Amino acid sequence: MSPLPPTYKAASIPAVNEDFKIVELPMRNPLPDEVLIKVYASGICHTDHAMQNGALCWSFPRVPGHEVVGRVAAVGSNIRQSDPRAKIGALVGVGFIGGYCGFYCDSCREGVLAGCASAGITGGTYDGGHAEYMIAPFSAVLSIPEDALKTHTYAELAPLMCAGATMYEALRATRWDPGEILVIQGIGGLGHLGIQYGNKLGLKVVAVSSGASKEQFAKDLGAHIYIDASATDAVDAIRELGGARLIITTAPKAQAMVSLIPALKKAGTLVQVGADFSPEGNEMRVPNVYIVTNRLSLIGWTCGSSKDTENCMRFSAMTGIKPIVETFSLDQFCEAYDKVMHGNPRLRCVVTFD
Numbered sequence: 001m002s003p004l005p006p007t008y009k010a011a012s013i014p015a016v017n018e019d020f021k022i023v024e025l026p027m028r029n030p031l032p033d034e035v036l037i038k039v040y041a042s043g044i045c046h047t048d049h050a051m052q053n054g055a056l057c058w059s060f061p062r063v064p065g066h067e068v069v070g071r072v073a074a075v076g077s078n079i080r081q082s083d084p085r086a087k088i089g090a091l092v093g094v095g096f097i098g099g100y101c102g103f104y105c106d107s108c109r110e111g112v113l114a115g116c117a118s119a120g121i122t123g124g125t126y127d128g129g130h131a132e133y134m135i136a137p138f139s140a141v142l143s144i145p146e147d148a149l150k151t152h153t154y155a156e157l158a159p160l161m162c163a164g165a166t167m168y169e170a171l172r173a174t175r176w177d178p179g180e181i182l183v184i185q186g187i188g189g190l191g192h193l194g195i196q197y198g199n200k201l202g203l204k205v206v207a208v209s210s211g212a213s214k215e216q217f218a219k220d221l222g223a224h225i226y227i228d229a230s231a232t233d234a235v236d237a238i239r240e241l242g243g244a245r246l247i248i249t250t251a252p253k254a255q256a257m258v259s260l261i262p263a264l265k266k267a268g269t270l271v272q273v274g275a276d277f278s279p280e281g282n283e284m285r286v287p288n289v290y291i292v293t294n295r296l297s298l299i300g301w302t303c304g305s306s307k308d309t310e311n312c313m314r315f316s317a318m319t320g321i322k323p324i325v326e327t328f329s330l331d332q333f334c335e336a337y338d339k340v341m342h343g344n345p346r347l348r349c350v351v352t353f354d
């Protein structure tokens with residue numbers, strides 16, 4: 001790898017609610033437990049907005065970006081040289097969960113690294129991947145098999161760090177049997193990956209969205225059945241199929257999530273991965289008696305630890321699951337960000353670097 005430059009470019013938020021600016025930052029060496037990564041691709045996630053508006057970020061200026069793919073450029077002195085993530089040039093990634101303590105908090109001691117009480121947020125509590133270089137705690141860094149580049153570009157790997165890992169983990173965290181019905185509500189950035197994971201994991205995938213035009217798209221991704229909720233009562237249609245064992249709601253509309261609860265069969269689970277940040281969406285009214293008498297579970301889920309995401313990468317590389325991406329240079333960052341916030345949400349926008 002070429003010698004490190006004295007400075008590097010980044011897309012930075014100067015202060016809360018201010019617009020992104022392309023800035024030049026000084027290079028520094030990683031601390032003993034850190035890794036310096038040369039970034040090859042960094043996905044723009046809707047959650048980046050929660051950094052800009054201060055909901056998940058409390059100190060500025062800040063460089064967001066938690067869907068990072070790159071290669072190791074330097075490692076801290078505490079890191080075991082034998083670890084594959086410590087080799088200069090190794091293909092690595094960093095997702096939303098910005099590391100874990102591993103030893104001290106109850107969650108880590110119980111083996112739930114993603115719930116670490118002192119976990120950082122990549123691009124929220126420290127600078128993330130919308131930059132030519134980033135420094136991450138070693139515990140946040142995951143290994144990506146080189147073989148993944150036979151089926152994916154760097155840009156196609158990046159959104160798997162957050163959107164992909166969230167959907168994969170939601171499926172891995174719930175109980176179901178192959179052949180049972182999985183409903184994916186919404187075919188956007190999360191949903192179009194959820195359909196692919198559900199199909200490859202052996203579930204019968206029912207995609208629910210609005211409009212007849214999305215049917216072919218959903219089926220091309222691996223949906224077995226498409227329900228146009230603008231023309232059909234989705235709950236009735238799912239019940240006619242026998243009811244869903246699992247429903248994953250991705251559209252950030254709280255009431256749309258709740259409306260599908262009666263489509264669950266006994267002991268079914270509804271997983272929310274879409275978050276409705278609007279004041280009216282923050283509280284949901286649920287059919288209490290139906291939940292109790294049918295022993296339903298209603299859970300929320302986010303992406304997991306670096307090891308969980310590593311498992312997602314391995315499965316995605318093996319099965320060829322990939323997001324639909326549009327790529328941008330760092331200088332085009334503001335255009336790309338605007339597209340994520342206001343444009344076609346089916347696409348994942350990714351910043352790529354030479």
Ligand SMILES: [Zn+2]
Nearest residue numbers: 045047162163
């Ligand atoms: Zn994200």
Ligand SMILES: [Zn+2]
Nearest residue numbers: 101105108116
């Ligand atoms: Zn911990």
